[in-house]
Amino acid sequence: MAEITQSTPPAVNRNNRRVAFMGLGIAMGMVGLAYASVPLYQLFCQATGFGGTTRVATESPKGIIAREMKVRFDSNVANELPWKIQPAASITDKIGTVDTVNFVAQNLSDKPVTGRAIFNVSPEKAGAYFNKIECFCFTEQTLQPGETVDMPIVFFIDPELDSNNELDTIKEITLSYTFYASDNEGS
Incomplete structure (x- = not known):
């Protein structure tokens, strides 16, 4: 067949x-x-400004208003990053004032370590009005063994926040950073 x-x-x-x-x-x-x-x-x-993300400002606000706002700072460090972070002390200032605060970071290891910080603002709706002119979070940071450094943040709260009726009762904003090890090894 x-x-x-x-x-x-x-x-x-x-x-x-x-x-x-x-x-x-x-x-x-x-x-x-x-x-x-x-x-x-x-x-x-x-x-x-969605999700409490701050904005990067290239200039100062157009004015200062009488309403005051307390800004609290918080930090968390991922387990794989051998750093100790001391957040800046809380401040209360008039909205629109440019303020500078410092976080303090210390490398607890015996080798250079590169880290990076991510941030958010709460309440989330206030994130659209929180402007950073300068921040350590814009770039990776490499700390040498045992090194301690001041890490500045220069920021202001946009006076436009005062015209948002949803934020009339807000008296405190929290800027929170989470630090984690970078994929890059230290220098």
Whole structure:
């Protein structure tokens, strides 16, 4: 008895390859978006103040108003970062005043360690009005073995906060930092 073989027409093979390449392209696109989602989300938050993210200011506010606001500072250190962080003391000042405070960081290890800080503001709605002119959080920080450094923050609260009725009862803002080890080794 003769064996019957069926061959797949060339048009079907081309369609199968096309579907396979499209599926592979979609999968690669999804992986790429997954990696890009964190920096894109961070850019969105910085632009809108969403999630308590502060804004970066290039200039001082246009004025100071009589309303005062207490700003409290908080810090957390990830387990893999051998640093001790002392947050700045709370301050109370008129809204619109440019203030400078210092966090103090100490490297507790016997080797250089590079770290980075991420931040947020609570209440979240106040983040859109919290502006940093200068901050250690803008770049990675490398501390040498046993080194202790002052890490400044220069900031102001935008007087526009006073025109937001949802924030009329807010008397205190908390700026919180979480410090974690950078992927870069110390220098």
